[in-house]
Amino acid sequence: MTYEEPGFPVPDSLAEHARRFAAEGGPPATPRVAATVLLLRPATGSGYEVYVIRRLAAMTFGGVYAFPGGGVDPSDSRVHLDWAGPDPADWARRLRLAPEPAQAVVCAAAREVFEEAGVLLASPRPGAGQGAVPGAVPGDVPGDVPGDVSGARWEADRADLVAHRTGFADLLRARGMMIRSDLLLPWSRWITPEFEPRRFDTYFFLALLPAGQRTRDVSGEADHTMWIEPREALARAQRGDLAMLPPTLVTLGEVAAHPDLDAVVAAAARRDPATPVTPRLGTAADGTPRLLLR
Structure with a gap:
């Protein structure tokens, strides 16, 4: 399922707001x-599933299903992180950013998925014991991604991170771990339309759920979470059972076009994750307002 012209229906109130914004010229x-x-995982039997959360109604974009994520924090770009996989310079080339903002985006992706879903995309640093603070040895291979990270100590670490009592780099350092940037696959970039009062420049990533880990509704920002096959999610959205915004719907459609996880991973390597999709207000052939993607 893809979404091209005539785009997405637009409520009259939003269309009027967009026209007023254009007329005022601000x-x-x-x-x-x-x-x-x-987050993706194999489905029981065949196929694969994606993890979605429904934001609390009182929040920005509340009441709709989306993927775990959030804004980049200033600390995401300023701290030193030990990496396994592509380093900030590699990500800078892939995302067409400078190394510092590229690090911030990747770090935010890994941090947010731990904060909101309890999934940790990290590995022990070479030679590190649990809770140690060793020195990294460039070129060494990190240990395996940990399995279950839902125990009391991990949950205390995660709660400290959410409450800003610690930073992501500090958490990993205290645990003797390094971020696994190779577990994040860049997919796309979306920028909120110019007429919206709250706008985001969002980088979308894919990640396969690490073996032994499980998602948990721990963020306090969602009132429902679930694993669902992308095609089923799209079908339910079309029936009106699941409310989703255009970036979520389009991304689900792009992912669902691939038959299995291997094909999705292969497709990610061929995508352009740097050129943004920038929706704009337009008009369908019947005169009704539409949100156009091209």
Whole structure:
């Protein structure tokens, strides 16, 4: 399933707001850089599933299903992190950013998926024991991604991270771990339309759920979470059973076009994750307002 012209229906109130914004000629709000992660896992029997959460109604974009994610924090770009996989310079080339903001986007993706879903995309640093603070040895291979990270100590670490009592780099360092940037697959980039008062410049990533880990509704920002096959999610959205915004629907359609996880991973390597999709208000052939993607 893909979404091209005539685009997405637009409520009259939103269309009127967009027209008023255009008529007034004011400057658009500066988008906040953000990252979101599609967690994927094999489905029972065949196929694969994606993890979605429904944001609390009181929140921005509340009441709709989305993927775990959030805004980039200043600490995401300023701290030193030990890496396994592509380093910030590699990510800078892939995302067409400078190394510092590229690190921030990747770090935010890994941090947010741990904060909101309890999934840790990290591995022990070479020679590190649990809870140690060793020195990294460039070129060494890290240990395996940990399995279950839902125990009391891990949950205390995660709660400290959410409450800003510690930073992601500090958490990993105290645990003797390094971020696994190779477990994040860049997929796309979306920028909120200019007429919206709150705007985001969001980088979308894919990640396969590490063996032994499980998602948990721990963020306090969702009132429902579930694993669902992408095609089923799209079908339910079309029936009106699941409310989703255009970036979620389009991304699900792109992922669902591939028959299995191997094909999805292969497709990610061929995608352009740097050129943004920038929706705009347009008009369908019948005169009704539509949100156009091209």
